[in-house]
Amino acid sequence: MQKKQKGLVWFRNDLRINDNESLTKAITENETVFGVYCFDPRHYEQTPFGFKKTEQFRAQFLIETVTQLKQNLEKLNISLLVYHQKTEDCILEIIAQNEINTVYFQEEWTSEETTVLENIKSRVPASIVFKATFNQFLFHPEDLPFSITMIPNVFTQFRNQCEKTIMIRPEFKVQALSKGNQIANETLIPSLKTLGFNHFIADSRTAFPFRGGEDEALKRLRYYFWETKKLSVYKLTRNGLIGADFSSKFSPWLANGSISAKTIYWKIIEYEQQIEKNDSTYWLVFELIWRDYFKYISMKNGNSIFKIGGILHKNYDWKTDESTITNWINGKSQEPFINANMIELQQTGWMSNRGRQNVASYFAKNLELDWRIGAAYFEAMLIDYDVHSNYGNWMYVAGVGNDPRDRKFNSKLQAENYDRQSKFQNLWLQQQLF
Numbered sequence: 001m002q003k004k005q006k007g008l009v010w011f012r013n014d015l016r017i018n019d020n021e022s023l024t025k026a027i028t029e030n031e032t033v034f035g036v037y038c039f040d041p042r043h044y045e046q047t048p049f050g051f052k053k054t055e056q057f058r059a060q061f062l063i064e065t066v067t068q069l070k071q072n073l074e075k076l077n078i079s080l081l082v083y084h085q086k087t088e089d090c091i092l093e094i095i096a097q098n099e100i101n102t103v104y105f106q107e108e109w110t111s112e113e114t115t116v117l118e119n120i121k122s123r124v125p126a127s128i129v130f131k132a133t134f135n136q137f138l139f140h141p142e143d144l145p146f147s148i149t150m151i152p153n154v155f156t157q158f159r160n161q162c163e164k165t166i167m168i169r170p171e172f173k174v175q176a177l178s179k180g181n182q183i184a185n186e187t188l189i190p191s192l193k194t195l196g197f198n199h200f201i202a203d204s205r206t207a208f209p210f211r212g213g214e215d216e217a218l219k220r221l222r223y224y225f226w227e228t229k230k231l232s233v234y235k236l237t238r239n240g241l242i243g244a245d246f247s248s249k250f251s252p253w254l255a256n257g258s259i260s261a262k263t264i265y266w267k268i269i270e271y272e273q274q275i276e277k278n279d280s281t282y283w284l285v286f287e288l289i290w291r292d293y294f295k296y297i298s299m300k301n302g303n304s305i306f307k308i309g310g311i312l313h314k315n316y317d318w319k320t321d322e323s324t325i326t327n328w329i330n331g332k333s334q335e336p337f338i339n340a341n342m343i344e345l346q347q348t349g350w351m352s353n354r355g356r357q358n359v360a361s362y363f364a365k366n367l368e369l370d371w372r373i374g375a376a377y378f379e380a381m382l383i384d385y386d387v388h389s390n391y392g393n394w395m396y397v398a399g400v401g402n403d404p405r406d407r408k409f410n411s412k413l414q415a416e417n418y419d420r421q422s423k424f425q426n427l428w429l430q431q432q433l434f
Helices: 021-029 056-075 087-098 111-121 155-165 214-227 230-237 251-255 261-274 279-306 322-329 336-348 353-366 371-381 387-398 411-418 423-433
Strands: 006-010 032-038 079-083 102-106 129-133
Touching: 006 021, 006 087, 021 032, 021 102, 021 129, 032 056, 032 087, 056 079, 056 214, 079 087, 087 111, 111 279, 155 279, 214 230, 214 251, 214 261, 230 279, 261 279, 279 387, 322 336, 322 353, 322 371, 336 353, 336 371, 336 411, 336 423, 353 371, 353 387, 353 411, 371 387
Parallel strands: 006 032, 006 102, 032 079, 102 129
Antiparallel strands: none
16 A cells, blocks of 8 residues: 655745745645744854844744744644754654655755755655755746856846846645644744743834734735835835835745745736836836845855855955944944934834945945944844845945945935934934933
8 A cells, every 4th residue: 555645844934825836836746744844043042243143023023924824824734843943853853753755845055054954864764855946036046047157246137137038937826735634733833932032012113013924914915005005106215214114014024935026026917907007016026136136146156145255255454343333233323324223223123225225334334344243233133134135235235245336325415315304313313312
């Protein structure tokens, strides 16, 4: 009698059921399917630069996301096993205890993720099949008009060629399994305390007052597109600093895969067909292409994105003065606009795109501090941290990445242009006046 095929979906940064290629394949190819997510303790440890890899804001958002994923998988009659231990250990345990035939997962290529995968593969029977998918892109790697090694070093060249030649692939549609598929599941999603944090109350001033999870992402999309039609003015408002609606705020959900770039893209097309098509609707696609670009730059250059010389291998005289770094972090630099943005990040885990460009440029170009320290701090603090976008953007502003102009932001002029009445600065600096 032939054994039933059993598939394990190893969730990484694809914490959703809609447009999830790994999940869809697993359901199609197996009689029994269940998922696993690991809150790896290494993700909450201190890095060599002195910051935790993940701070409380993203940890809370991730807990909410995994909680919702578990609920949504249950509706498909699929159990999600959740562990707070090293990823290698929990996946090996599941494979051994449940006679898994195939492991499905989203492909990652940065060094830490690659090491984990190789550790797993080296410790399981050769009969176990590993099936990786690239489902985090707008432009699928197989559809690119050039090889990965030939990715242009200038974004505009990448965008122009991709837009001319690539048709965006359709979303994957998921089907429920029979009720008998679920297994006994006594695993628990860890609390903030378990991960090493105290409970906190969200700052009422935050521009990102949202919870984690796929349902929340889709709710935000409906609001921003259909209920308020804010998408129609996105290009005009995206450099705002205060409030939830000056930009789409999709990035945290995109970062952990609660929503896919393709889902957003096809909803934009639907919006353009039903409401209107203008520069703003295109500009959100433009930003999704930037996101893809940094992923491909990371794929092309490997660990160079983490090195001080960046992908250009440039030598600058970087400093590491602790008191200057501490002042930057705590909003005590010489520039009020920089300080306001840094306090916002410290208190909420969020900062606008305009703010990020300014504080990173100030850190690298004005203070001449080792840009990797700033990138590591962002990695710890940002709710929407994405390794490729974070290090890609930091290299860009530090002059060791993909900016052909090697620009430097004038924070006083930027404050005049984007915070002329000092509303943003007053919002975040007022507590320091007493």
